[in-house]
Amino acid sequence: MPSKPAASSSPVVKISRRGAQRLQEGHVWVYRSDIVTATGVAPGAAVGVTDERGKFLGTALYSSSSQIAIRMISSHSVNDLHSLLRERIHAAISYREKVVGDSDAYRVIFSEGDFLPGLIVDRYNDLLSLQILTQAMDADPVRRVVVSELSQRMKPASIADRVDPRIRELEQLAARPSGLIQGDKTCTVITMNGVKFYYEVLAGQKTGAFLDQRENYAAAARYAHGEALDVFCYQGGFALHLAQSCSKVTGVDSSRPALEVADRNAALNGREIEWVEANAFDLLRDYADTGHRYDTIVLDPPAFAKSKSNLETALRGYKELNLRALKMLRPGGILVTCCCSYHVSPAQYLDVVRVSARDVHRNLRLVEARTQARDHPILLNVPETEYLRCFIAYVTC
Numbered sequence: 001m002p003s004k005p006a007a008s009s010s011p012v013v014k015i016s017r018r019g020a021q022r023l024q025e026g027h028v029w030v031y032r033s034d035i036v037t038a039t040g041v042a043p044g045a046a047v048g049v050t051d052e053r054g055k056f057l058g059t060a061l062y063s064s065s066s067q068i069a070i071r072m073i074s075s076h077s078v079n080d081l082h083s084l085l086r087e088r089i090h091a092a093i094s095y096r097e098k099v100v101g102d103s104d105a106y107r108v109i110f111s112e113g114d115f116l117p118g119l120i121v122d123r124y125n126d127l128l129s130l131q132i133l134t135q136a137m138d139a140d141p142v143r144r145v146v147v148s149e150l151s152q153r154m155k156p157a158s159i160a161d162r163v164d165p166r167i168r169e170l171e172q173l174a175a176r177p178s179g180l181i182q183g184d185k186t187c188t189v190i191t192m193n194g195v196k197f198y199y200e201v202l203a204g205q206k207t208g209a210f211l212d213q214r215e216n217y218a219a220a221a222r223y224a225h226g227e228a229l230d231v232f233c234y235q236g237g238f239a240l241h242l243a244q245s246c247s248k249v250t251g252v253d254s255s256r257p258a259l260e261v262a263d264r265n266a267a268l269n270g271r272e273i274e275w276v277e278a279n280a281f282d283l284l285r286d287y288a289d290t291g292h293r294y295d296t297i298v299l300d301p302p303a304f305a306k307s308k309s310n311l312e313t314a315l316r317g318y319k320e321l322n323l324r325a326l327k328m329l330r331p332g333g334i335l336v337t338c339c340c341s342y343h344v345s346p347a348q349y350l351d352v353v354r355v356s357a358r359d360v361h362r363n364l365r366l367v368e369a370r371t372q373a374r375d376h377p378i379l380l381n382v383p384e385t386e387y388l389r390c391f392i393a394y395v396t397c
């Protein structure tokens with residue numbers, strides 16, 4: 001469709017050739033270094049975007065402080081931002097109706113992945129959790145539209161605002177604590193793949209649970225057998241799934257509060273799981289040296305590479321974990337190895353696993369190369385939307 005000029009009322013941001021090129025390639029971000037002029041544009045404004053010669057490129061949300069100055073929301077002019085937001089929220093909800101089965105907990109809105117940059121919404125049974133990442137999404141009228149649309153369509157008991165203080169600082173937004181926006185219920189029980197978990201909307205890491213692993217939990221359970229070790233178990237996501245088919249399961253994490261919830265989750269499902277509070281690196285070294293052996297090992301560490309600059313250190317960390325796990329797996333054993341660093345590509349991570357196996361003289365048969373669950377949609381033109389790697393492999397000898 002031919003592009004129409006920006007609505008006359010929208011402020012205009014002019015971007016460089018390099019920025020325009022990036023948009024032509026289908027990306028939706030323009031970095032600050034590619035902004036030519038943004039005179040008088042208010043923080044968080046919806047703006048028309050043009051190239052240096054004034055050609056209209058689309059409509060974006062502007063941030064006055066982030067390195068990502070512009071996030072595109074349309075290649076057309078947008079006269080009614082609020083209707084567009086409502087339409088996109090509706091589309092995001094409808095998409096989940098198609099791709100999510102067997103779970104009352106999933107990501108409802110995944111920022112760029114749902115063409116709603118800066119907005120993350122998770123559903124945990126009857127609770128919704130909102131995370132706002134940009135100035136534009138934090139604007140009061142926008143928040144009101146988001147909350148009213150979610151509330152009408154999903155009818156949650158409560159909606160909570162989960163605040164990441166670091167993000168608010170980066171976006172130069174006033175500090176604000178996490179809290180309930182609507183309703184007063186804060187705790188619930190979610191059920192995914194038939195496994196139950198307690199959920200508290202104002203506690204825990206990220207928005208509370210690692211929903212992106214939901215499909216990988218089910219996949220891991222299909223191969224898991226014998227004695228299992230879930231390393232970096234948090235509240236027991238993998239461990240509780242492994243318990244469906246394993247004779248014994250041990251979960252390891254350095255966070256005591258996480259393990260306390262894990263233990264309550266085990267009781268909720270009538271499972272007996274051994275929880276060990278330890279530094280995973282120390283424990284794996286100890287266990288490998290003292291002859292512990294397993295049939296199933298899951299590695300799901302936090303992101304070691306938060307930026308490109310510490311990639312080498314991160315890769316060393318991932319290699320050490322994989323080496324130790326592979327040493328402890330019996331022949332016929334199964335390794336489920338995950339990496340949630342966007343900066344480590346799937347090929348790079350697979351290489352870490354391959355070299356680790358070679359170094360400990362194990363042969364691996366890759367059975368599944370997986371990524372994040374489908375409620376975290378991946379836009380091919382926005383590679384940053386794909387960040388989770390999960391490989392499942394048999395130790396053949």
Ligand code: SAH
Pocket residue numbers: 209210213232233234235236237238252253254255258278279280281300301302
């Ligand atoms: N597998 C989990 C998510 C893991 S998130 C799930 O599916 O829910 C990463 C976890 O690693 C967090 O629970 C954090 O407490 C833990 N962690 C971070 N560093 C650690 C370390 N050095 N040793 C053990 N656990 C660690």
